[in-house]
């Protein structure tokens with residue numbers, strides 16, 4: 001699905017990513033863990049095409065294409081989705097309207113017929129059930145006045161509607177209460193499929209009890225220092241990150 005090779009990137013002249021190598025196959029779920037400020041969100045944002053980052057060297061190949069040459073819109077149409085660490089409020093823009101515009105722009109890009117209002121309403125109602133999102137949220141402004149947890153749930157609802165090939169979930173567990181975490185994780189699990197890859201950025205092993213990853217990476221100081229299976233997350237929870245740094249240095 002995606003292959004990142006020796007990616008170096010900076011913000012305001014400061015190097016944040018210092019040689020990332022990462023390959024994610026179709027259908028795989030990868031978790032990225034790591035200390036604060038290590039570059040996890042930076043990596044997700046660069047994949048999604050957010051402004052403000054300078055890729056100084058390296059490459060990202062997505063479905064065989066040079067991702068770095070694609071606009072953020074093209075990336076979205078080609079199936080890249082980012083669930084934000086801090087979802088933004090867009091007052092006055094209806095939640096359903098935004099999604100309809102997104103889905104239809106992608107369908108148009110692929111030469112498919114756009115969904116009409118009725119077809120789309122049916123789709124969003126069905127997807128809202130997946131994350132137990134109250135239908136009243138469909139007609140509200142995007143994240144406008146939503147609680148922290150409601151915003152996170154709305155992100156996964158958006159993912160369900162947009163049906164991405166590569167979903168990047170940046171700390172989707174933060175702000176969710178115990179029940180909401182279970183529901184949202186259940187929704188993500190239902191969205192797992194052989195033609196969809198998921199990257200979860202998280203600080204806590206807890207999320208990975210619900211969404212069991214195929215691979216766990218430790219990103220520290222702008223590099224992936226260690227890669228392992230789901231048991232690596234348990235070890236990190238117990239031992240922290242210093243031993244990973246020491247091991248990598250050795």
Ligand SMILES: Nc1ncnc2c1ncn2[C@@H]1O[C@H](COP(=O)(O)OP(=O)(O)OP(=O)(O)O)[C@@H](O)[C@H]1O
Pocket residue numbers: 011012016034035036037038039040041042043052
């Ligand atoms: N626009 C910016 N201007 C200056 N520094 C930035 C900017 N964006 C990111 N950084 C810096 O880049 C580094 C990596 O940030 P990033 O958000 O990617 O870390 P993270 O691993 O996601 O952290 P956390 O776990 O705390 O969310 C941090 O030191 C941060 O301050």
